[in-house]
Structures are given as structure tokens and as C-alpha cells.
Amino acid sequence: MAVETVSMDQIVSLSRRRGFVFPSSEIYGGLGSTYDYGHYGVLLKNNIKARWFEAMILERDDMVALDSAVILHPRVWEASGHVEGFSDPLVDCRTCKLRFRADKLEDSQCGRKPSKHPGETPECDLTEPRQFNLMFETTVGPVQEEGSRAYLRPETAQGIFINFKNVLQIARRRPPFGIAQIGKSFRNEITPGNFLFRVREFEQMEMEFFVPPEESERWYRYWIDERLNWYLRYGLRQSRLRVREHGPEERSHYSQGTSDLEYLYPIGWSELEGVANRGDFDLTRHTEFSTTKLEYVGPDGERYVPHVIEPAVSVERIIVAMLVDAYDEEVVGERERTVLRFHPQIAPVSAAILPLIAKHDGLVSKARSLYEELRKRHSVEYDDNGAIGRRYRRQDEIGTPWAFTIDEQTLSDDTVTVRDRDSLAQERLPIGSVRGWLDDALERDWKTPKAD
Numbered sequence: 289m290a291v292e293t294v295s296m297d298q299i300v301s302l303s304r305r306r307g308f309v310f311p312s313s314e315i316y317g318g319l320g321s322t323y324d325y326g327h328y329g330v331l332l333k334n335n336i337k338a339r340w341f342e343a344m345i346l347e348r349d350d351m352v353a354l355d356s357a358v359i360l361h362p363r364v365w366e367a368s369g370h371v372e373g374f375s376d377p378l379v380d381c382r383t384c385k386l387r388f389r390a391d392k393l394e395d396s397q398c399g400r401k402p403s404k405h406p407g408e409t410p411e412c413d414l415t416e417p418r419q420f421n422l423m424f425e426t427t428v429g430p431v432q433e434e435g436s437r438a439y440l441r442p443e444t445a446q447g448i449f450i451n452f453k454n455v456l457q458i459a460r461r462r463p464p465f466g467i468a469q470i471g472k473s474f475r476n477e478i479t480p481g482n483f484l485f486r487v488r489e490f491e492q493m494e495m496e497f498f499v500p501p502e503e504s505e506r507w508y509r510y511w512i513d514e515r516l517n518w519y520l521r522y523g524l525r526q527s528r529l530r531v532r533e534h535g536p537e538e539r540s541h542y543s544q545g546t547s548d549l550e551y552l553y554p555i556g557w558s559e560l561e562g563v564a565n566r567g568d569f570d571l572t573r574h575t576e577f578s579t580t581k582l583e584y585v586g587p588d589g590e591r592y593v594p595h596v597i598e599p600a601v602s603v604e605r606i607i608v609a610m611l612v613d614a615y616d617e618e619v620v621g622e623r624e625r626t627v628l629r630f631h632p633q634i635a636p637v638s639a640a641i642l643p644l645i646a647k648h649d650g651l652v653s654k655a656r657s658l659y660e661e662l663r664k665r666h667s668v669e670y671d672d673n674g675a676i677g678r679r680y681r682r683q684d685e686i687g688t689p690w691a692f693t694i695d696e697q698t699l700s701d702d703t704v705t706v707r708d709r710d711s712l713a714q715e716r717l718p719i720g721s722v723r724g725w726l727d728d729a730l731e732r733d734w735k736t737p738k739a740d
């Protein structure tokens with residue numbers, strides 16, 4: 289029996305219990321919708337970022353990396369349109385004193401009657417919507433004065449556009465080519481929530497792909513497919529993913545075409561990643577505001593402003609999708625187990641090394657030396673704490689794909705058992721071949737055993 293649907297509460301509770309994600313500032317009563325990542329959360333995040341970095345940069349010839357600042361010149365955000373237009377419509381309720389996004393009332397709960405939406409009870413007294421800018425303001429320098437106002441970036445993309453000329457000259461690129469970066473972004477969301485799905489501080493993975501204008505439609509389609517395939521490659525089920533193209537009325541001011549890659553979260557189909565054809569909007573605006581020409585000039589004198597295709601996603605939305613997709617419960621024998629069926633290259637720990645008996649010097653020394661060898665190349669964990677069944681279940685809950693167990697037989701024939709998280713199959717391997725076996729296993733194609 290496998291779990292077909294999982295609730296956000298189950299994900300939140302497992303994440304907390306196993307130390308993936310904690311509500312932030314808990315000892316001070318918490319700060320709404322802000323989270324801290326524990327050990328396994330950090331490992332999981334690192335793996336997601338590493339797989340993205342490999343696919344977007346290391347495995348390609350047409351991409352370079354960038355790491356731009358969080359606080360940019362304030363004019364950047366005037367040029368980008370964020371100062372004027374990066375806002376959501378906000379309504380206040382004079383009765384319950386809560387604030388809501390006017391365009392998301394159906395997704396919100398009334399402060400007095402959570403079974404109803406704001407505006408649905410006779411007591412609700414909503415104000416007219418007004419625009420609320422989502423950028424966090426800060427002050428640069430010791431004096432708070434006119435001209436010292438700056439913003440925490442609400443997206444990483446603008447840091448890429450303002451470096452276009454640097455990359456063109458120094459990395460000697462010509463379109464089509466891309467610039468990719470991973471970094472924190474900040475949005476003062478009116479109604480954050482649904483665990484990590486909508487938070488105020490998140491880590492974006494964005495790439496701007498600069499192309500000759502006449503090729504933009506082709507590359508837009510290419511990047512939708514490419515990003516969809518990345519999710520399938522790392523195990524998300526096809527039936528839980530779909531592409532939804534925005535209608536003209538839904539698109540941002542800069543967009544010539546936008547598609548959301550949506551995942552079937554416990555809250556319903558929602559945006560996991562956006563792929564946008566931004567045209568020449570950004571380079572043109574930064575040319576206008578900075579007076580630095582951002583264009584491509586070819587060796588034979590041809591010049592044009594490239595068009596831009598942008599796939600943008602946050603690590604947080606991927607984490608929620610991967611946790612939901614991986615979560616499973618089943619009864620094995622008489623016992624129930626919870627298991628995270630992560631793709632092996634996503635799982636925080638690749639393998640556990642377990643001496644069957646913790647107090648047995650011979651077993652411990654074999655297990656420790658296998659652990660020392662494997663940890664040089666992989667994220668592995670040594671665990672001698674408690675009954676073996678409990679240790680297996682602990683590893684299942686953090687999604688460790690394999691466990692190597694060292695038992696009495698190891699002392700006589702130098703073999704260990706390897707237990708597979710998904711099939712629960714066990715086989716014996718020579719201890720000397722474990723390292724190669726694990727290298728190969730991590731490289732193998734993997735498909736979730738959960739029904740599609």
C-alpha cells in the first residue's frame with residue numbers, strides 16, 4: 289500500500305521531526321513563514337542546487353555562472369519596473385485586522401471564521417484594494433537620509449542583466465548564450481504560507497538566455513522542455529507535472545510569452561517554475577537608465593539587442609515538490625514505515641554504514657574503516673545507535689537509498705549486506721567493492737516506484 293496523496297501537514301511534521309526544516313526564531317515565539325534549515329535540509333538543498341548547476345552550466349558549452357550582489361544600485365529597480373510596479377493588491381479587514389491579497393481571497397481564510405474566505409461573513413469589512421510594493425527597503429550607510437534608500441533584491445535576474453556587458457567582453461560570448469546564478473531573493477509577501485511554498489526569503493535559481501531576436505520563440509519552447517525534463521530526470525512523477533501557458537492578460541509587463549511549470553502540490557496545481565520570453569525589455573531599459581549600451585555587436589558589424597528567455601525557480605518550491613513526491617508510507621511485515629523515495633542524487637545521505645552490533649570491536653572497526661573510505665567522496669552516515677530495525681527506519685525517513693550492514697559474517701568472509709530503500713532487497717557484496725558499487729549505483733537511471 290503506497291500513499292497517493294500527502295498533506296502539507298505530513299510534510300511539515302516529517303521535516304521537523306527529522307531536522308530538515310525548523311520554524312525560525314522559535315525560542316522567541318517564531319517569525320511567521322520564516323524557516324531555518326537543519327543538517328538534512330542543508331544537504332538536500334545543496335544537492336538540488338548542485339544538480340541544477342550541473343545541468344545548467346557544467347554540462348553545457350553555452351553558459352556561464354554569476355554571483356551578483358543582493359543590494360544593487362536603486363536605479364536598477366527603477367529601470368526594471370519594480371519600484372513602480374512590483375506590487376500586489378492589498379485589502380485590510382477592519383473587523384479582524386488581517387491583511388489579504390485582493391486577488392487571492394479564495395485561497396485565504398477569514399480571521400474569525402477560518403472555514404470561510406475573507407469577505408464571506410456578514411462581519412467582514414474589507415477596505416478597497418490598494419497597491420503594496422513587495423520589495424524590502426533598507427538603508428545604505430550610517431545615516432538614514434534621502435538618497436540612502438536601497439532594496440533587497442526581489443529576484444536575481446537584474447544582477448544578470450546589469451552584468452551583460454562584462455560577460456560579453458570578458459567571457460567572449462555571442463548569442464545564444466546564458467548567464468545563470470543561484471542566490472537569495474526577498475519579497476515582502478502579503479500572505480506567505482503553505483510551508484516553504486511562499487516565504488519572504490528564498491533562494492532563486494535563475495538563468496537568462498540571450499538570443500538573436502528571431503530565434504526567441506524557438507528557445508522559449510526549448511527551455512520549457514529542458515526544464516521539464518530536468519524534473520523528470522530527478523524523479524518527479526510525470527502525472528504531477530504540467531505546463532500552463534499564460535494568457536495575454538496574465539503576463540507581466542515585460543513578457544512576450546510565459547509558461548508555468550506546475551506541480552500538483554497538496555494545495556492544488558501551482559507554479560513550481562516560470563519560463564518567460566522577456567523580449568528585449570530588460571537590456572533596453574538598462575541601456576536607457578544607465579546610458580551604457582547593452583547590445584551585441586558581431587565581428588562583421590551587425591548589432592542588435594538580444595532577446596531573453598528566463599527559466600526561474602526557487603529551491604524552496606523544488607524542496608516542497610520533491611518532499612511531496614517522495615513521501616510514502618507502507619506496511620512491511622506488521623510494521624508501518626515512512627519513507628522518502630528521493631532520487632539517489634537528491635537524497636541528503638547516499639548511504640548509511642551500520643555495524644550490526646554497536647559494542648562489537650571487530651564490527652565497529654570494519655564499519656568505521658568503510659565509512660572513512662566512503663565519506664571522502666560521498667555524503668554517508670555512520671550509525672550504531674539502537675536496534676538495526678530502528679536504524680533502517682530512521683534512514684528510510686530521511687530518504688537514504690542504501691544501507692551497508694556489517695555483521696559477524698563480514699569478519700569471516702569480508703562481505704557486507706546492502707539494503708535497498710525502495711525494494712527492501714538485500715544482497716551481499718565484498719567489502720572491497722562497496723565504493724565502486726556505490727559510485728555506479730548513484731549514476732544509474734532511477735525511477736520512482738510510486739505509481740505515476
Ligand code: ATP
Pocket residue numbers: 475477484485486487488490492559560561562600601602604605
Ligand atoms: P507567484 O505568482 O506564485 O507569486 P511569481 O510569478 O511572482 O510567483 P516569479 O516572479 O516568476 O514568481 O518568480 C520565479 C520563481 O521564484 C517562481 O516560479 C517560484 O519558484 C519562486 N518564488 C517566487 N516567489 C516565491 C516565494 N515567495 N517563496 C518561494 N518561492 C518563490
